[in-house]
Every structure is written in C-alpha cells, then in structure tokens.
Amino acid sequence: MTTEISADPKVDEEQTHLDAVYARLDRMRATTRRRLDSTLREAGDTPQALSERESYERLYTEDLAKFDAAEHNLYFGRLDLDSDEIRRIGRIGILDDDAADSTLLLDWRAPLARPFYLATPAAPEDVARRRHIRTRSRHVRGVSDEHLIGGEIPADVEAHGDVVNESALVAALDAARTGEMTDIVETIQREQDLIIRSTHRGVTVIQGGPGTGKTAVALHRAAYLLYTHRDILSRSGILIIGPNPDFLNYIGQVLPSLGESGVLLSTIADLFPGVGARASESRRTLAVKGDVRMVDVIKRAVRARQSLPGSPETVFFDGYPVTIDSTLVKAARAKARSTRRPHNLAQPAFIRAAMDELARAHARTIGASLLDGSQMLSASDIADIRDEMRADPEIRRTVARFWPLLTPQGMLRDLLSDPAAVRKATPGWSDEDRTALLRPHRPALTDDADLGPADVPLLDELAELIGYGTEDAENAEKARWRRQLAEAQDALDILTGSAPQDLEDELDPEILMAYDLIDAEQLAARQTETRRLTTAERAHGDRQWTFGHVIVDEAQELSAMAWRMIMRRIPNRWMTIIGDTAQTGDLAGTTSWREVLEPYVADRWHLRELSVNYRTPSEITRYANRVLTRIAPDQAAPTSLRSNGMQPVAIPVDGDPSTAAVDAALGTDVAGLTAIIAPDAAVAAISAAVEARALADPPRVLTVSACKGLEFDTTVVVDPGRLIDQSPRGHSDLYVALTRATQELIVVHSDPLPPELADLPGRD
C-alpha cells in the first residue's frame, strides 16, 4: 500500500497503522470469500451435510457483509493511557494474523474501548490522550488530540461540560443529511454511552427532547447488547418497534453498518404475521380502538359467539330425531368454559360435552325398557353412539355452530361491520365512540384489506382469546409438510416417468437413478433443511415468538392496546423504551410513562434522561422551547449543542400557502434535504404544487405524524395555527414540526402566528 507523506508526523503514524488494518481486513475478506466459494461447491448429500453447508454459508455471508459495512471509517479512535498502553478503536475488532495475534483494532463495544466515550479532563480514567482519527477512502485526513491528564482544557469543551470528541461531533452534526441515519460510534457522548451500555435487566425508559439522540442510542444499544449477550440474543432476537415504514427505512441501514443482523425492525401495523394494515383511520377511531376498554369489548364479542339456540333444533340420527336445545348447549358451554382454554382450543371440550348429552338423550329414546323405563344400553353402547354422532357431519356442524372455530381477522371484520354486535359488546359507551368503531361491511374485500394499524393490536388480543396461531399453527405446519411430501413424490414420479422406458431393459443396473437413492420423505426433509431462516425471519412469522430484548422508539405514540401486544412478546420484560411525552400526537398515546408501565412492572422501571439536543441549532430551539413550555411547563428543555447563525423566518401569505411553501423550499441556500411539513388537509395541494414543478430532486411533503423521528437540513413549516387546531394534541404536533431541522427553519403562514412564534422575523 502506498502511503502519502504528509507534513504531520501524527498523520503518518496513523496512516501506517491504518494501512496495516486495511491489509488485514483484505486478507480476512479474501479468506472468507474462498471459504464461501468452496462451501457453495460442496454437494451436501445428506440432510445433515446440507444443514451444515447452510450454516457455513450464512456465517461467511454475514462476515463479508460485516467487513463491507465496516470499510468506511474503519479506524477512528486511539487512547494513550498513562501506563503507556495504546488502544486503537474501530467499527469492528480485528486481530492481526501474526504469531502473537496482537490486537490491531478494538471493537467500539469492547469494555476496553469504553474510556474513549467516557473519559473527561475532570475524570480521565487513566487516559492521557484521546485521539480522533478522520479518514476517507483508506487515507488519514487528520487527527485531533485531547490531552486529558495534565493538558489544557479547550475553552469550547469547558463550555459544553462533558462533550467528548467535540470537533468530530460538530463535523458530524453539520454534515448535510442523506435521508438515511448514520451511526454515531465515533462520537457517542457520555450520557448516551451510559444508556447504551446499561447493565439493567428490566425496563429502562429513555426520556429526551427532540434531537437528543434517542433513536441513535436505541440502535447502538441493540448493537451493544448483541455483542455482549450474543449467546442469548442471537437465538431469541431483538425487536425494534418504530412509528412508521418511512422511519424504519431511515434507521434500517444503521444496524447493518454496526455489523448486526438478527434484529427485527417493525411497526405495530406489521407485527401480526400475514397482515399488513395500511388503511387510514380518523384520530377518533385510532383513539377509541387504542383504549384499554377494547379488552372487554373483545372478550364480550368472543363470548357472544359461544351462543345458544333461540329455539330447539332437530337433526336426525339413525332415522330418529335428536334435539339440540338451549339447556343442552348451555351445559356443554359451561363445561367448555370451565376448561379455561382459549376459544378455539376449548371447542373439542364443547363438542364432546354436547355429544355426550345427545348420546344419552338418544339412548333414553331407543334404549329405555318398556317395562320399567330402565336403560338397557350399556355404557359402552352409549359411548359408541356418541362416537358415531361425532362422526356425523350434520350433527357436528349443527352443534359446532354454537361454538364455531374463529379467526382473528374474520372475527374483527364481523364485529366492526355489525352495529348490533358492537352495541352488545360496548355497554355504556357513547354513540360517538360506537360509530368511531364501526366500518362498512365490504364483502368484496379480503379479510385484511380494510385493516388499519389500530386494528392490529385488536387482532392480537383476539388471537390470544381464540388461541389462534397455537394449535392452528401446528396444524398449518403439518399441512405444509404433507404438501411438501406430495410435491417431493411428484418430483420423484416425474424422474421415474422420464426414465428412458424403451431402453428400460438395456439400462445398466449399475447406474443408479434418483428414485433408487431417495424416497419422498427424504427429499422433502432436504427441502426443509434448505429453508433455514434467520432469527429475525422466524420471529416475524411467528405470533408467539418471545424476544430476548425489545426496544420501542417513539414509544409515547403507542396505545394501551399496542402495549399489551408488545408485552406479550417480551415476558422477561427486558426492554428499552424511548420517547418524549411532550411529542405525543396520537390521542391514544401517552403523556405519562408511569401510567403505561404500572400494569406490567408496577414501579420497577428505570428512567434515564438525555439533555443535549444534537440536531437543532439554538436559533430554532429558542422558539421550539416556548412551545414546550406550553405543553409541559415542568419538563426541562434540552440545550442545543450548537448554533449556526441562521435565524428562523416567517413568510406571511394571503390565501393558499402552497405556492409560497414550495418557493421557500426551493429558495434555500442550505445543501441537503428539504421537507415541507403541513397540516393534514393541506398536504395534497402542496404535493400537487411540488409535482407541477417536475423537479429532479423535489422536497418531501409530510404530515406531522409522517415526519416523526425524521430530520432534514431545511424544513418549511406551513400554517402553525392550523397544525395546532387540527388536533387536541396540536401543540405537541407543532413542537415536533419545529424540531426537524438541522440547519434552517422557514414558517409560511396564511393565518396569524401562535403567540410562541409571533416575533419570528420576516424574510429580508
């Protein structure tokens, strides 16, 4: 490798090390590629060999992905300890292939790397010097040193107290945004590191204002936990819940670049296997469906399906009439309910009890002695009658109607499209709330075509009560196996059929055909072996999967019903919950962590707070904090880490603000991403105005709920007054909108500004 000679000996020194690190990385890559090639060439003749091949293939592919993800800025930090030890820190750990296996790079998550993030001049942790190395395309571009023991404390570091690696941090914060979140391993701050590496095994709540790095911390915590508890978590997986698919795309790239897989990223809407709930619903409907009252509604709705006949029903058995009346069904229902099993799983008990009683009644009709009325049939005769009745499709169908097998989707659709059923399940509710729950029955649609995100926790609740996805899942698995077996048999039949029949006699008996070597069962088993899934894929397909750790981002938006759904997936309650109660926009969301957590862990949860806003410059934060005071006067406002000298401005317009908003978005001098954040009702017109310009790189137009968690270099906020008016949580919505910009904020308004923004300067 050629090394540029620079004027700075420190740069040269680091370049030498960087060259050694990349040379080793290249060797590791080449070896892994070679191994992958030869693994892929292996035949894998037995199911076991196939399975081994699969796991090696996965291992090598993951390693290659990890090397690729670490390529950029691989080596970024160095600690020189007072004891003369040198530690070099990077995105992944790398050992040299020399005789001593010396450490070329420490993984940023290794305990020995920790002082890089924690040491300060006040508490240097034995670190004499911390060096930050800036690289690009395998070249060292510069180094910056902090002398922690006996050195000067730079004025700007003093000003920001604990700030670590300040110059690198400011460079990262000033960089133009790309629409994908980047990792922060080079500049994790002390308060963030304490959360990322927290050893607490229960619920940790991270409360922090906008831009305090909550999402960044959550993702780095996932990576850290997978590194530290790989044995448990690579099997059980980590679930990360985010507010919407856009947000998941935004953060999706961060984890692979941290070198991790085995993490399931999902919204609530996608968490129920096989359902993608996309229908949009009104705020009121979301609030009603998210309310914990729905637990009882769903219980009542399921119980309503355990019904009684209005009038006795008669079926025929062996030519004799058999009556199914409400006394009989009631007794069978009581038996089934006493099993305390979920609805579908209790159906066999119901049917058995009903058939027992029917068989006894039938025996009374045909077996009673004419002399004294005593029963002439033996117990085993009566048992035979019961078994025959059970096998009789008509009797079975009639009995089962009073305790039918249910599916969550079918059940929810039937309930929500039936005003009478809703009325029965919602005693004491207001008519408005009932109406918010109802939706028209549209038989042409499939079961989940009109499902919205708030329906998903209801499906999950139903699935629990019904027992769906337990034995049903096993049956489905058995059916899948039978299909696979049949397919394998077909494949063998085709092979047999394609044997050269006319040459049959001449075939060399020594030439073995596939069907001589393998039967359908073995072939099917091989196919099963090759369908190995990652932990995340298996978890996604299994409603009853329980994760090792769950991280919930923008957690303030989750409804009580959504919390129930999540808690089912994490019985050990090892969770990281991240949010900001001042940003709650959803009416079913929370403004109190205590209220949310009390039912699950009482007061056994830890609260951690983040206090520095890394995103928004102080010029913007000044206005946003006034809105915060309005929402939560007691909540400490995060302090902005930087200022950029760009004053937010207000542009008043007469009438429709669409054109002015688009002009403002296009007129910015700031490089990078621009977004227009507008009231829900204005989004369509502004989007049309953007489309009409046919731009190569148009600004994004978003509602407040769609911009949650995202950030842009410039934001244009349209009609703050209407943002406030459009929801009972309007001030929180405005707070979210005002805190999305990393550089510039422009407010375009056609009605008077709210008092908090009234003194925004106009544009020159």
Ligand SMILES: Nc1ncnc2c1ncn2[C@@H]1O[C@H](COP(=O)(O)OP(=O)(O)OP(=O)(O)O)[C@@H](O)[C@H]1O
């Ligand atoms: N230590 C850090 N080093 C570099 N950048 C950081 C650091 N901490 C946070 N950031 C950056 O600050 C920005 C805001 O972080 P993030 O989105 O995680 O904040 P948040 O608290 O989740 O905000 P919101 O509540 O608005 O969703 C991101 O660009 C993130 O990369």
